[in-house]
Amino acid sequence: MLMMVLCMTVLAFAPVQAASNLKVLSSSADVSFPQSINFKVSAQSDAKITEIRLQYTINMVSFAQVVNEAFVDFQSSTNVNAQWKWDLTRIGGLPPGTVINYRWVIKDANGNNLTTPFTQVKFDDGRYTWKSIVQNKVTLYWYQGDQTFGQTLMQATQDALTRLAGSTGATIKDPVRLYIYANQNDLLGSMIFPQEWTGGVAFTSYGCIAIGISASNLDWGKSTIAHELTHIITAQVTANPYNGLPTWLDEGLAMFNQGPLDSSFTASLNQAIQSKSLITVRTLSSPFSSDANISYLDYAESYNIVSYLINTYGKDKMAALEATFQQGATYDGALQKVYGFNMDGLNTKWQGTLK
Numbered sequence: 199m200l201m202m203v204l205c206m207t208v209l210a211f212a213p214v215q216a217a218s219n220l221k222v223l224s225s226s227a228d229v230s231f232p233q234s235i236n237f238k239v240s241a242q243s244d245a246k247i248t249e250i251r252l253q254y255t256i257n258m259v260s261f262a263q264v265v266n267e268a269f270v271d272f273q274s275s276t277n278v279n280a281q282w283k284w285d286l287t288r289i290g291g292l293p294p295g296t297v298i299n300y301r302w303v304i305k306d307a308n309g310n311n312l313t314t315p316f317t318q319v320k321f322d323d324g325r326y327t328w329k330s331i332v333q334n335k336v337t338l339y340w341y342q343g344d345q346t347f348g349q350t351l352m353q354a355t356q357d358a359l360t361r362l363a364g365s366t367g368a369t370i371k372d373p374v375r376l377y378i379y380a381n382q383n384d385l386l387g388s389m390i391f392p393q394e395w396t397g398g399v400a401f402t403s404y405g406c407i408a409i410g411i412s413a414s415n416l417d418w419g420k421s422t423i424a425h426e427l428t429h430i431i432t433a434q435v436t437a438n439p440y441n442g443l444p445t446w447l448d449e450g451l452a453m454f455n456q457g458p459l460d461s462s463f464t465a466s467l468n469q470a471i472q473s474k475s476l477i478t479v480r481t482l483s484s485p486f487s488s489d490a491n492i493s494y495l496d497y498a499e500s501y502n503i504v505s506y507l508i509n510t511y512g513k514d515k516m517a518a519l520e521a522t523f524q525q526g527a528t529y530d531g532a533l534q535k536v537y538g539f540n541m542d543g544l545n546t547k548w549q550g551t552l553k
């Protein structure tokens with residue numbers, strides 16, 4: 199009986215063992231933040247290895263899972279060391295902490311195929327020694343400043359979440375990573391193509407925020423956290439594969455959750471009211487101007503429009519508007535359904551409130 203079992207076992211496994219000596223000896227991924235990731239593999243077989251492909255996916259919010267593939271250049275041999283450098287300048291970079299899943303697909307001249315299991319590599323910014331705190335799905339990372347500095351910013355984060363829930367009903371659904379760089383220079387150094395005015399960035403598809411905050415600009419930092427965090431949470435509650443939000447709503451909510459409007463924005467709004475040069479709600483649905491002076495007005499008006507909607511019609515209507523956008527509604531359609539007027543109607547009503 200025992201013999202019988204052994205025989206059957208050998209028979210069952212023999213063809214697989216005989217098929218191939220193709221194997222991976224080592225595999226690694228080295229991160230050079232923020233420029234590149236270098237994937238390396240050593241493999242050997244009885245026959246010459248003829249093809250090596252790297253397949254990888256990026257952990258991010260996506261409605262279609264994309265497996266990227268790179269063909270690796272190497273000298274065909276029975277024993278190969280190959281590498282493929284992923285140049286991130288080509289895709290504009292990745293935020294810190296992004297997880298990449300990768301595997302190797304290898305072929306030899308005998309027609310053998312080998313696919314390794316997926317392995318993860320974390321795209322960490324290893325140029326700094328990060329400290330971290332976790333609270334209510336938010337992980338806050340920082341490297342300069344003591345524990346109190348980190349806790350102060352985490353408190354500001356939690357306060358911003360509370361304010362947002364109070365005014366719009368939106369609450370955090372998925373984890374958020376918040377990277378606090380020591381200053382603006384360090385922040386810009388973490389990006390591939392930084393714009394020099396960037397103080398903070400929300401990578402909404404990655405649930406990640408990066409901001410440069412020092413102890414000397416703490417108030418600005420807290421306010422910027424509230425702004426960027428609102429972009430992330432709003433994206434979480436409205437995510438759909440069809441349609442984004444009108445810019446006035448996205449930026450208006452972020453401004454509203456920061457707190458009272460700064461005087462430079464108020465001045466810009468007052469001037470436009472006096473000179474009857476307000477921009478319409480419909481125009482503000484498109485991406486904002488890159489001209490700094492016009493852009494002040496874009497943000498100031500967006501703040502004002504969102505304030506009008508929340509203060510006049512309440513939190514539940516704003517929650518309903520976000521839920522309607524989450525179903526992929528059009529800008530006019532969503533407003534019409536929830537408030538009973540479209541963008542032009544909103545423009546008339548809102549402008550009517552301005553003196």
Ligand SMILES: [Zn+2]
Nearest residue numbers: 425429449452
């Ligand atoms: Zn913004």
